[in-house]
Amino acid sequence: MKDVKVLGSGCRNCETTGQLIQQVADECGVTIALEKVQDIAAIMAYGVMSTPGVVVDGKVVHAGGVPDRKKVESWLS
Amino acid sequence: MFETLGDFVVFRLLGLSAESAAGQAVHFFVADSAKIFALLVAIIYVMGLLRALLSPERVRAFVRGRPTWLARSTAITLGAVTPFCSCSSVPLFIGFVEAGIPLGVTFSFLIASPMINEVAVVLLVSLIGWKLALVYVAAGLTVAYVGGMIMERFRPERWVEEYVWKIHMGEAGLAEPDNSLRGRHAYALAEVREILRRVWKWVFIGVGVGALFHGFVPLDWARQLGDAWYSVPAAVLVGAPLYSNAIGVVPVAEAMLVKGVALGTTLAFMMSIATLSIPEMLILRKVIKWPALALFAGVLVVAFTLVGWGFNLMA
Numbered sequence: 001m002k003d004v005k006v007l008g009s010g011c012r013n014c015e016t017t018g019q020l021i022q023q024v025a026d027e028c029g030v031t032i033a034l035e036k037v038q039d040i041a042a043i044m045a046y047g048v049m050s051t052p053g054v055v056v057d058g059k060v061v062h063a064g065g066v067p068d069r070k071k072v073e074s075w076l077s
Numbered sequence: 078m079f080e081t082l083g084d085f086v087v088f089r090l091l092g093l094s095a096e097s098a099a100g101q102a103v104h105f106f107v108a109d110s111a112k113i114f115a116l117l118v119a120i121i122y123v124m125g126l127l128r129a130l131l132s133p134e135r136v137r138a139f140v141r142g143r144p145t146w147l148a149r150s151t152a153i154t155l156g157a158v159t160p161f162c163s164c165s166s167v168p169l170f171i172g173f174v175e176a177g178i179p180l181g182v183t184f185s186f187l188i189a190s191p192m193i194n195e196v197a198v199v200l201l202v203s204l205i206g207w208k209l210a211l212v213y214v215a216a217g218l219t220v221a222y223v224g225g226m227i228m229e230r231f232r233p234e235r236w237v238e239e240y241v242w243k244i245h246m247g248e249a250g251l252a253e254p255d256n257s258l259r260g261r262h263a264y265a266l267a268e269v270r271e272i273l274r275r276v277w278k279w280v281f282i283g284v285g286v287g288a289l290f291h292g293f294v295p296l297d298w299a300r301q302l303g304d305a306w307y308s309v310p311a312a313v314l315v316g317a318p319l320y321s322n323a324i325g326v327v328p329v330a331e332a333m334l335v336k337g338v339a340l341g342t343t344l345a346f347m348m349s350i351a352t353l354s355i356p357e358m359l360i361l362r363k364v365i366k367w368p369a370l371a372l373f374a375g376v377l378v379v380a381f382t383l384v385g386w387g388f389n390l391m392a
Contacts (some may be wrong), residue, residue, distance in 0.1 A: 009167075023154070040167065040238065040363075046245040048166040049133040064132050065271050070261070 002076060003030045007043040007053035007063075014052040017066050021054070024072045033075065079115075083108030086174050087154050102292025109328045110284045113200060114273075117280070120196050121272050125265025131159045133169050141176035141187075141344070143244040149182045153221045158315035160272060160323075166357065170364045173247045180233045184373065185225025187361070192217045192352045196272075206330045212388070213344060220348065220380045236369035276322045285326030287332035299336035309385035313378050316349030322370070323351040340392055345385030353377055 004021055008014025018036060025032045037043055037055075046055060050064035056075045082098040083104045087093050093100035131139075134154045140148050161169070193214055201210035290299075302308060302363065319330075326347045333343045358370055365373075 040171065041244045044168060044171055044244050044246045049137065049172045050165055063134065065267065068267065
């Protein structure tokens with residue numbers, strides 16, 4: 001099981017990113033714990049300034065903009 | 078090329094007369110929006126391929142730990158080069174504070190970033206000529222530099238929200254970007270999509286207002302409008318609460334200048350619309366208190382008015 005966090009203060013791109021990750025996980029049959037991190041202090045604690053950002057198992061893998069599907073697949077595999 | 082397209086669509090397909098106000102307005106709308114979108118896609122794609130669009134994380138890394146004058150120059154240049162979304166103003170502000178970058182430098186950045194970006198500059202060059210583009214950029218950089226310095230004099234630290242000082246940033250350790258040609262192409266396309274999605278409505282609004290002005294405002298009236306001494310502060314005050322992206326402002330300025338509105342008045346109006354707005358103030362309110370916001374708005378209103386008067390006097 002992977003621990004995935006979407007960093008972003010509730011913007012539309014952040015919603016889209018969360019949905020995309022959940023969708024890819026369902027399709028690949030991977031179970032994930034998806035969490036939205038909306039608190040700006042918590043987001044910046046990851047060193048991310050451009051949202052949405054994505055954290056997988058405690059590591060920042062993406063920041064700034066909605067990631068593309070291929071990238072999401074590579075994180076979850 | 079875009080003129081021909083405009084001629085074809087408006088005069089042939091729609092059958093409007095080239096002499097009528099409606100014909101001129103629609104022609105302006107068609108030719109300008111086609112031109113602006115073509116340029117937007119081309120410029121953003123090329124910038125993306127070159128990886129010249131910096132993330133806020135990298136801007137912060139470039140600016141931190143430098144002597145103030147150099148930090149300020151770097152911040153302004155980087156702010157001018159990259160079209161940041163105003164939604165990243167808050168993390169940028171906090172990130173700058175946390176890196177120990179002086180607040181005055183941060184304000185300089187916040188002024189330069191929305192006012193100038195390379196897409197708007199290319200549009201200015203192709204729609205109203207390189208001389209005026211240069212004037213706009215030079216005036217904008219000066220206002221950003223001096224404006225930030227003046228803000229610093231007022232010790233704005235006392236107006237920063239408490240929680241901002243307590244945030245500690247981690248090191249992101251982001252994955253290295255994929256620098257193969259395919260990786261760059263994918264990144265450039267994604268940037269084009271992202272930025273277009275953010276600015277398309279401002280472009281249409283800008284071109285629409287420009288078109289109405291172009292078609293329907295009488296020449297004499299426009300000329301008088303720009304020349305009176307009070308027209309500059311009036312333009313600044315009208316533009317201040319309004320928001321448009323710097324890119325959307327260009328066609329409005331084009332229409333104003335073609336109609337003979339004075340240069341200084343037009344410049345002041347452009348700067349005021351692109352930089353000051355109610356949405357931007359509400360976003361910044363999350364990190365600084367009202368007195369600092371009022372001061373920020375006040376300094377900019379005065380600066381834009383001086384720029385406008387300066388250029389009107391020189392003309």
